[in-house]
Amino acid sequence: MTESSTAARTEVARLRGSAGGGSGSDGSSPELAEALEQLATAATGEGDPGTAAAALEEAAGLWGRIPEPDHEGFYLLLAATVQRLRGDLGAARHNLERAAARDLPEAVRRAFGAERAEQALARGEHEAAYEGFGGVLAVLDARVDGPVRARILQRRAAATVTWEQWAQAAADLMDVQELFTAHGEAEEAEAAALGAALSVARVDPSTAEEVWSAVTSQAPRDGSAVAARGVTGGRIALLAEDPRLALDRFDAARQGALDATDPIAYLAAVGEAVAVAESPGEDAGAYGRLATAWVTVGDLLGAPAGRQLVRPLLLEGLRERLGTERFSAARGAYEARTRAGS
Incomplete structure (x- = not known):
């Protein structure tokens, strides 16, 4: 256990003790919620996602009782993400359901839309994941949210790859390449173009070769680019x-x-x-x-x-x-x- 983790656990225990000791706190203080956030951060750093998820869920509950819907939604989202990544899809879905029952800000609801699609992808529900990411894209402003749009398109492409819809995956990744290029993200743009080339190679190797050749016609930035x-x-x-x-x-x-x-x-x-x-x-x-x-x-x-x-x-x-x-x-x-x- 790291020093930061020990300190965070100590602070959480202290605040819980104050809440139970008749100090006037009802256990829903912002201080305790923030201490739980610190505990989640420390637990994540030392590879303990179970503790991190539990702390985030508790923090979300505290913010909900204060009430602070922005904070509540944010921590529910983090908890769901951590649970999904550790393979606990049941708990992750439960936090989606908790969020659906709350009156959360639109930006937070949009983020939950992406998380819902990620969970569908993790369950192997490729068509649902594709449609879910498409729903998120539909509410994004392409002029303002270019890099965000690019990353959602990347995730939709991941769904189509697992679904073996190669042409659609390639189309999405070429759109990603254009968006990252427009925002000066050359490394991300190249990775997307290579992904598109590999996807389309499944159905049209000659077109894939053209895309690959367009990438390699530019001088590589370093040895890692040569390797990729x-x-x-x-x-x-x-x-x-x-x-x-x-x-x-x-x-x-x-x-x-x-x-x-x-x-x-x-x-x-x-x-x-x-x-x-x-x-x-x-x-x-x-x-x-x-x-x-x-x-x-x-x-x-x-x-x-x-x-x-x-x-x-x-x-x-x-x-x-x-x-x-x-x-x-x-x-x-x-x-x-x-x-x-x-």
Whole structure:
């Protein structure tokens, strides 16, 4: 338990004691509600969403009795969000129902509309989620709420992706790209365009290639951008049934992640490349990429981390998929290549 968490719990206990000790407080004081907010913040920081959600629900109840409908709605919304993220969809829905019975400000009700759609998405109700996010978009002012509109469109696209409505997802994400570009959010705009390219690749790889090429025609901002572009381009190439091009792009993504000193992105790109390289005659390339990753991740994070992160992929995952005989042949071929090149 962190120092801030301990202090917050102590303050909540003190205020509760004052309320129960005949001081004249009815337990609905703003001070106690604010202390509960601090407790929720501290609990979230130390990875205790259960405590955070309980504190937020209690704070919402206090604000409702004061009454302060703005605050009540805000904390109900936070509680519902935390509960959804921790997988407690029943409790999250209960807080939606609590909010629906309150006379809350319009802005708060709009936020609850987005949360209702998020809960539908979490339950796998893709059509309801799509319609819910559409309802939120319908009340937004495009001139004033551009970045907000972009983020709701992103979430609607997430619903259509899980629903496998690829063309609609791509259309929404291209709108997101335009909105972020108009508001000077270049990094967000590029991510949306890459997402659109990957979505449309499911139904039209040639159009996806055009979108991807438009993104990559601009100089990348850093190695992380190179990595994201490479992984997306590789997946598009696979959907276009061009594994050699996919492998080249995944390898470019590996190098970009290495340049950015991003071991997570590096391993993701390695995994994509290995999956393509695993074929008769190419097994040595798959083995070699993982062997190189072992050393590279060890250089970035230390040898123990390299062993912990890569060893299971190499000595368990790859060997299990190839079988002992084929794995040994791949290792032998890779080692022979290495000796010949040294």
